[in-house]
Amino acid sequence: MAAVLFDFSGTLFRVETTESWLRAVLAETGHFLPERRLADVTRALEEAGALPGGVEPVEVPADLADAWSVRDKSAELHRAAYTGMSRRVPLPDPGLHDALYERHMSPAAWSPYPDAAEVLRTLRRRGIGVGVVSNIGWDLRPVFREHGLDTYVDTYVLSYEHGVQKPDPRLFAVACEALAVDPRQVLMVGDNRAADGGATALGCGVHFVDHLPVAERPDALLPVLDLMS
Incomplete structure (x- = not known):
């Protein structure tokens, strides 16, 4: 060979755990979630498969199915697919979805x-x-x-x-x-x-x-x- x-x-x-991922972004952006709410959001993000490299989604929504199947063919499709999954989960600030995506690309993650x-x-x-x-x-x-x-x-x-x-x-x-x-x-x-x-x-x-x-x-x-x- x-x-x-x-x-x-x-x-x-x-990649880091979904909880670590979420906590890091909340800290970086100055947002706060009570522990019980943080646990619920972590679980929902995992079920959505929102963390690239993390847990596979429980279900891919029909409106994201096409993008999901070819998500790795371009940077634009990759971001759209994963932030689309993330946006299924309500967060304190809509900007957190993009912040989460940015975090997963950092070496620290x-x-x-x-x-x-x-x-x-x-x-x-x-x-x-x-x-x-x-x-x-x-x-x-x-x-x-x-x-x-x-x-x-x-x-x-x-x-x-x-x-x-x-x-x-x-x-x-x-x-x-x-x-x-x-x-x-x-x-x-x-x-x-x-x-x-x-x-x-x-x-x-x-x-x-x-x-x-x-x-x-x-x-x-x-x-x-x-x-x-």
Whole structure:
């Protein structure tokens, strides 16, 4: 194997909890919610699937279904889909919906999994190419830089920059071309079997991890090192 492609959310990084997300924005904007109300709003935002990288929505409203299905193809669609979900939940100030969206793009909202640095560092030491292939509507590079992992990534292939989202094999093909490797010598690592499994259409191997909180998944990436040895 010559290279590894990693998904971002739920694979290398995990977004903060919905409660942390909401509390941070309320504090940043000077708003206050009583604890009981905050708990209710947190629950409603989770059910709506309003936090990108967080819990999937219980139900996608009919008027958002089209945008939701292609949300990762552009920055505009991504923002519209997620703020549309958020606006299903009443907040003290309508401007908080956009503030919530902005917050989720900040490096402070993301934490790397405990073994991410070790795995990426070891792959670099072995001379194995590393790419990040993500369905996303914004530039995640600052997250990697802030957490000291950017130096281990050779290429980023982000759906919104190409107008193509996983599982479309074209997105994986872009990454393989950028790394100058045969797809049959590439391992795709991700947490979504439907989306990340699209790499198999090119002949890539796949390895799946569970999308769990950081504290509950300390070493799920380590087997990648054995697969690449």
